[in-house]
Amino acid sequence: MNGLEETMIGGIEGGTAILLPALGELIGERAGVINLGTEGCMLVGALSAFAAASVTGSVVIGILAGLAGGAVCGLLHAWLTVIRRADQLASGLVIWFLALGVTSVYGANYISATAPTLAIINVPGLSKIPWVGPILFEHDALVYTGYLLVAVIWFVFYRTQLGLVLRATGERPEVVAAAGRRPAVIQIAAVTIGAALSGLGGAQLSIGYVGNWFNDMTSGYGFVAVAVVLFATWKPVRVLGGAYLFGMALAATSVLQAHGVSVNQYLLDAAPYLITLIALVTVGRRGSASAPEALSRALARTG
């Protein structure tokens, strides 16, 4: 196996822990709500999944607990931002701090615990394809969930009425209300489902890619996920590309070092953020124009 393949495999494995929360964040932002607490929801999901898997010995229960933990976190954000109409950025940061504190307190018992982790499943047939097979089809179940979710979300967004209503809620909630739908309900559902996916991303770390629990283990993945959504100008397929690209940038460091290539690790770490910045600048007004309008309005009225 050469370095390129290792980087791509690692990028997809680790990139999934960016992809899942980024897809969740995409759903929320398309409905007009940004969640800076994504990092916190990932932490809650990571701990819930690890604790549940550790106690019950079942990874399936672990995955469900990760989803549930993220969803609880999302419900809090939805309640604050949609019902109480609190500032979205402040609410997100509050959730991040609460999650940091809560997971450090309740996670203390699990730092040295063990839990079953997700098995690598080789997709029959597909994993035999030369070169592509090992890169794309020898992963754990959550990686495949990521592939499927991109397709499902794309379909729902662009081919169903539900998707139309969701996107309209992010642009003009008053129009949605005039059409007899309830934008608040749609936003609450979108934020909660989105955060559940963040929790799933946390689970991908704690019972998948990393395989144990430690404080602040998401180390910025949630913020990267928020950046990926911007990088992708709110489009599902681009979110997939962005998440794997970021994942590969993170994986490349250790691969290059293992091969004895001297590389500036920190420059590589900064690359995803710089690429996103450059993307935002080059897309400029056009990129900002593709932002859901209600989201832009919500971001502009902090205070």
Place this chain on the structure above:
Amino acid sequence: MTTMTPAPVKAPTPSRLGSLASRSRKRLEGTGWQRLALVTGAYLASLIVFGAIAAQQGANPFTVLHAMLSSSIFGGGSLDQTLLHAIPITLAALAVAIPARAGLVNVGGEGQLIVGAIAATGIGVDIGASVPGPVSWIAMIAGGALAGAVWAGLAGLLRIRLGVNEAVTTLLLNFVANDILLYLTYQPWKDPNGLGQPESKPLAIQAQLPLIFGSQLNIGIIITVVLVLVVWWAVKHTGWGFAIKVTGGNQEAARRSGLKVRSLMLSAMLAGGALAGIGGALNLAGVETQLRPDITLTFGYVAFLASFLARHEPLKTALAALLFSAIALSGNGLQLSTGLDGTITDILLGLIVLAPLVMTKREGAT
């Protein structure tokens, strides 16, 4: 039948502009006393929830409270430590408050603190040993201010020139700043005599900010108090402060009354970034004395919440920053005397900001 009466046309007077500038936030109803009671109740509730979590972890809530108070306020020298930590938090919080008054969201306090500390280290390590103390102090503070202003100004420029959302760019720049910090401390600036730790060379003693007689405080605290007062005066009592407030309240109205909206927005961003940069420089030159990873400890994000809690009023923002500094420090005492993880205080910090989020409801469409 209705008779049309033309609406009286009034020239925009400062008071009218001022009312345009006021935000459409529905304040808590009721009299001042009722409001005070509600707010006090909300904060007490935060404390009770926090105490309950501590108790559930097997610690006596009163022991917890005692440990927290003694490690942040009453213990020997602990108040000094709280004040010292409040320096970067306060200045980074003002870096949120000033742009917020101009209608801009600066989530980049963390990055601006970091670049301020980097600039101060570069200057201080380079010239600190060869020039008199005051020269290097001024140079480090000026360098920090410049670096912070550039970092925030970048996001400001992208906003006014290309319309790129500044909340997003300031957030991204935090991570870039942190990667630069890691790069410098692990590679070119790493102290060869530092026992393998990723730290820069320490500042020469004479380049470190001098202590105030009889305390652990350094002159950074005086500089901070002066800056807080200057900011308060500038935003409350100058034409510039009024103009940015109008810009933040209603850009269209501001533009029509002849204000240079873009320059005002950029100036608010530059001023904020400079303050946070000074915060990073003062923290480095007075407390840390050498660059290392984790030098900011999420102070920049704490600062965002402090400014938010104080509704971007400069004096209240400084008080909120002081409170958050005390909470952050109280974690150390908790860890030592009760065995609870110090990060449990993040819960208290979150709850305290949560309280007003829960209690106020804003008008307007979602």
